Every structure is written in C-alpha cells, then in structure tokens.
Amino acid sequence: MSLKLDYVLRETASNFRRNITLTLATVITVTISLTLLGAALLFGDAVDNATVRWKDGVEFIVFMDPEISPELEEDIRRQLEDAPEVSGFTYIDKDEAFAEVQDLLGDSPELVEVITPERLPASFRVKPTDTLPERVDELAAAFRTQPGVARVVTASETIRAIEDLSSGLRQRVIIIAIVLLVAAAVLILNTIRMALFSRRRDIEVMKLVGATNWFIRVPFMFEGLIQGLVGGVIAIPLIWLTNNFFSVINDDVSLELLRGFTVDPSRVWALGFQMVGLGAIVGTVGSGIAVSRFLDT
Amino acid sequence: MIRMENVTKVYKGEVLALQNASCEVQRGEFVFLVGPSGSGKSTFMRLLNKEEKPDRGRIYVAGKDIGALPSWKVPFLRRNIGCVFQDFKLLPNKTVVQNVAFALEVIGRPRSVIKEKVPAILELVGLSKKMHNYPDELSGGEQQRVSIARAFVNRPLILLADEPTGNLDPNTSLGIMTLLDRINRTGTTVVMATHDRSIVDKMRRRVVELDRGQIVRDQSRGVYE
Numbered sequence: 253m254s255l256k257l258d259y260v261l262r263e264t265a266s267n268f269r270r271n272i273t274l275t276l277a278t279v280i281t282v283t284i285s286l287t288l289l290g291a292a293l294l295f296g297d298a299v300d301n302a303t304v305r306w307k308d309g310v311e312f313i314v315f316m317d318p319e320i321s322p323e324l325e326e327d328i329r330r331q332l333e334d335a336p337e338v339s340g341f342t343y344i345d346k347d348e349a350f351a352e353v354q355d356l357l358g359d360s361p362e363l364v365e366v367i368t369p370e371r372l373p374a375s376f377r378v379k380p381t382d383t384l385p386e387r388v389d390e391l392a393a394a395f396r397t398q399p400g401v402a403r404v405v406t407a408s409e410t411i412r413a414i415e416d417l418s419s420g421l422r423q424r425v426i427i428i429a430i431v432l433l434v435a436a437a438v439l440i441l442n443t444i445r446m447a448l449f450s451r452r453r454d455i456e457v458m459k460l461v462g463a464t465n466w467f468i469r470v471p472f473m474f475e476g477l478i479q480g481l482v483g484g485v486i487a488i489p490l491i492w493l494t495n496n497f498f499s500v501i502n503d504d505v506s507l508e509l510l511r512g513f514t515v516d517p518s519r520v521w522a523l524g525f526q527m528v529g530l531g532a533i534v535g536t537v538g539s540g541i542a543v544s545r546f547l548d549t
Numbered sequence: 550m551i552r553m554e555n556v557t558k559v560y561k562g563e564v565l566a567l568q569n570a571s572c573e574v575q576r577g578e579f580v581f582l583v584g585p586s587g588s589g590k591s592t593f594m595r596l597l598n599k600e601e602k603p604d605r606g607r608i609y610v611a612g613k614d615i616g617a618l619p620s621w622k623v624p625f626l627r628r629n630i631g632c633v634f635q636d637f638k639l640l641p642n643k644t645v646v647q648n649v650a651f652a653l654e655v656i657g658r659p660r661s662v663i664k665e666k667v668p669a670i671l672e673l674v675g676l677s678k679k680m681h682n683y684p685d686e687l688s689g690g691e692q693q694r695v696s697i698a699r700a701f702v703n704r705p706l707i708l709l710a711d712e713p714t715g716n717l718d719p720n721t722s723l724g725i726m727t728l729l730d731r732i733n734r735t736g737t738t739v740v741m742a743t744h745d746r747s748i749v750d751k752m753r754r755r756v757v758e759l760d761r762g763q764i765v766r767d768q769s770r771g772v773y774e
Contacts, residue, residue, distance in 0.1 A: 259654065453638070453640060453641075454640055456638065457638060457640060457651065458655045459624075459627070460627065460638070461628070461651075461652040461655060461656060461700075461703070462624040462625060462627035462629075462656050462703075463655035463656055464621070465621070465624070467657065468655075
C-alpha cells in the first residue's frame with residue numbers, strides 16, 4: 253500500500269486549519285515544557301562547570317583576628333610553610349582586603365566610607381596539595397582552633413551549598429517540566445481526538461471502502477508529530493535565552509563565586525535538538541494513542 | 550460467493566439479531582433480503598464485511614472463512630465488497646467526482662487509475678454532467694447514484710445495498726434498480742435489503758425472508774410475500 257506524501261500533507265494542513273486555537277495551545281504547552289526541561293538541564297550543566305572550576309583551585313581562607321599580634325601571625329605563617337599538605341598560600345593584608353572590598357562595593361561609596369582597613373581581617377589563602385574535600389576539611393579544621401584565627405572558610409563548603417541549592421532546584425524544575433510534558437501529550441491527544449471527531453464521516457467512509465488503519469492513522473499522527481516538532485523548535489531560542497542569562501551571571505564581577513557558570517554553545521545546541529526530538533516523540537505517541545482508541549471502537 | 554453456516558448474533562447479550570441462520574449465495578446472484586424492521590437484515594449485511602462478528606457459526610466470503618481473518622486484513626476484505634446505504638453516506642464537503650475518487654485514493658490507487666476510472670463510472674451511473682456538483686446540490690436519486698458509483702468503482706465482487714431506495718420516490722427507485730441490475734449483469738453479486746414490495750415483485754429475483762432473526766423463506770424468482 254502506498255501512502256502518498258501529498259495526501260498526508262493535505263490532510264494535515266486541513267486539520268490544522270480546522271483546529272487552529274487548540275493547535276496553538278498545544279504547541280505553546282509543548283514549548284513551555286520543553287524550555288523548562290532544557291533550562292533545568294542546562295542549569296545543571298552550568299553548575300557542574302562552575303563547581304568543576306572551583307574544585308581545580310580548591311582553597312580555604314584563614315581569616316585572622318583583626319587585633320592579632322604579629323608574633324601569632326608569624327606563627328601561623330610558619331605552620332603553613334611547614335605543613336606538607338599545603339602547596340602554596342598567599343597573604344592578603346588589611347590594605348589588600350580593603351582594596352577588594354572597595355572593588356566589590358564600588359557602587360555604594362557610603363558603605364566603603366564606613367569600612368576602614370583596620371576593621372578588616374588579614375587572611376591567608378591556602379592551596380592544599382590534596383584537593384579532596386575531606387582532606388581540605390581536615391586541614392582547615394587544624395587551623396580553625398589556632399589562637400589568633402577568627403574563622404576558616406573552605407571553598408568546598410560554598411561549593412556544596414551551591415550544589416545542594418542547584419540539585420534541589422533542578423529536581424523541582426524537572427518535575428514541573430515532566431508534568432507539563434504529560435499535559436502537552438494529553439493536549440495533543442485531545443487535539444487529535446477533536447480532529448478525528450470532526451472527520452468521523454470521512455473515516456467511516458474510509459473504513460467502508462477498505463482503507464487500512466495505518467492509512468487513516470498516519471495523517472493524524474503526522475499532525476501530532478508536527479505539533480511536537482514545532483513546539484520543540486520554538487523552545488530552542490528560549491533555551492538560548494536561558495544560556496544568555498547564565499553569561500550575564502558569569503560576567504557580573506560581584507558574583508565572583510559563580511565564575512565558570514556557563515555552558516558550551518555546542519552543548520546548548522545538542523540540548524535544543526534533544527528537546528525537539530523529545531517533542532516529536534511526545535507528539536507522535538500522544539496522537540498515536542488518540543487514533544488507536546478511536547479506530548478500535 | 551457467500552456462505553453462512555448456523556450464524557447466531559446476539560447484541561448486548563439479549564437482543565437476538567440472527568438465530569442459527571444458514572444461507573448460500575452464488576457468484577453473480579441477485580438476492581433480496583426482506584422482512585420487518587429488526588428482523589436481522591442489517592446484521593446480515595454487517596456480518597459480511599466484518600463490521601460485526603458472529604457469536605456462533607461461520608461465514609465464508611469468496612471461499613475464505615472471514616472469522617479467521619486477522620483484523621489487519623479486514624480492509625482488504627472490504628475492498629471486495631461495495632456498500633450502499635439508505636442515507637448515501639456521501640461526504641458533503643467533496644464534489645461528486647471527489648467523493649468517488651476518495652474511495653480509490655484511500656486504498657492507495659495511483660492517480661492515473663483514478664483519473665481513468667472515476668469519469669467512466671460516473672458515465673455508467675449517468676452523472677457525467679454533475680461531476681463537479683456537491684451532494685446537497687443533487688436530488689436523492691442522484692446522490693444514491695454517486696454512492697453506487699463509489700461502491701462500484703473498485704469493481705468489487707459483492708455489492709451490499711441496505712435499503713438503497715428507502716428514501717426515494719417510486720420512479721427514482723426504479724432508476725436505481727435498473728442501475729443495480731446492470732451492475733449485477735457485469736457478474737457482481739448483489740445483496741439488497743429492502744422493504745419495497747413493488748420493487749421485489751417487479752424484479753422477480755431470489756428472495757430471502759427474515760423474521761425475528763430466522764430465515765423463514767428462501768425462494769428463487771420470489772415475491773415480497
């Protein structure tokens with residue numbers, strides 16, 4: 253049996269015209285759900301990238317008591333030099349710390365005025381040889397109890413906080429996206445059912461004269477496929493917009509913590525095409541279910 | 550061409566439509582199915598193209614047990630059986646020529662075949678001049694001719710007509726019967742369910758009478774009663 257392409261296209265086009273509002277609603281739902289899913293996955297990738305960069309240069313910072321005596325400070329420096337676990341460290345004195353704060357708060361001079369170099373702690377930024385988070389923690393703990401040390405901040409704590417936040421966020425967005433995707437499938441199913449209903453006389457005649465079920469089915473499944481594909485294609489630029497938002501975060505100097513919060517363009521494209529594929533699958537499956545139910549009765 | 554062996558059909562477990570009916574129709578025969586409403590005439594027809602399945606008994610069409618036919622082959626059975634109804638079942642948004650072409654198009658016939666066959670069949674049923682009219686621009690008799698053209702364009706072995714003259718006046722009905730007779734003469738087996746006494750009496754063909762699901766009479770060259 254030959255299924256002619258022009259027949260399928262003609263039938264699909266006329267169905268679209270008949271159900272234009274429902275088709276639009278379906279396409280929009282597909283787009284939104286695929287965009288959310290794509291954005292959630294992209295966000296995950298960005299977090300991975302950002303934390304990978306942190307892991308490479310894992311360091312912890314030993315903040316000294318602002319009123320520390322030079323002897324105690326010298327003592328800590330010697331310990332850092334002697335410790336085999338430390339590959340290197342930099343000393344940030346009060347003036348340097350003040351310069352950083354000025355950079356960070358450059359937009360609010362009234363805040364900078366309140367802060368004086370004397371109030372800021374000097375600090376050691378430490379690069380351990382072993383960057384395993386547990387080792388870093390151990391090492392950092394050893395310094396935490398030293399006299400003259402105000403506090404020790406490990407980068408891994410920050411990373412874990414980001415990871416926790418992102419995985420929670422990602423899970424939620426993915427759940428929402430899946431719910432929306434199911435809604436999109438149901439909408440597609442409903443659109444196709446409407447199309448089938450409006451053409452029930454044609455289908456009755458088709459069955460009567462011996463058209464095969466596949467012949468009847470294909471134009472409707474094609475319609476679902478197109479809805480899924482169009483929804484997916486519209487999602488691509490929206491996913492790109494999400495990616496642009498990431499680079500805005502990344503370029504913002506005040507959010508230094510999130511340096512590396514970016515995704516490779518080829519990955520964004522790949523994700524976009526995956527979303528188009530997913531849309532196509534959802535569309536075909538949804539319409540297939542609708543047609544099968546209709547033809548079996 | 551058609552053989553029914555002890556066929557019983559019960560709807561929803563209680564409405565007895567056919568009861569132990571056996572009947573054989575030879576190739577090229579013309580058979581009237583008569584009987585009051587609800588006697589099982591339509592069920593008889595619907596069983597033949599497998600729109601319904603019998604609860605008991607076997608049905609053979611063109612030598613094949615259609616009960617053993619897998620569902621994906623049913624469309625191919627139906628390509629051998631043309632159907633005509635009281636209410637024509639034409640598609641209102643298609644012209645005469647499109648309605649007939651549709652029947653060939655959806656079974657995947659090439660366009661060249663459609664271009665050749667459709668005008669020829671419309672010539673046969675006498676509607677060449679109204680090819681591009683829509684069904685609602687035609688009289689009842691003309692609409693039934695279109696539906697006969699659609700049923701016959703694929704040259705089926707069997708033509709099933711369920712009260713084809715039920716909505717038509719006597720004169721128009723006669724025209725339809727002439728057409729069905731002509732189709733029968735090409736070798737097509739015709740089974741026609743009807744209430745139309747004058748037509749049955751005039752044609753003098755085989756008559757199978759049903760009453761409450763049972764075949765109560767089978768008479769060659771019979772009359773309505």
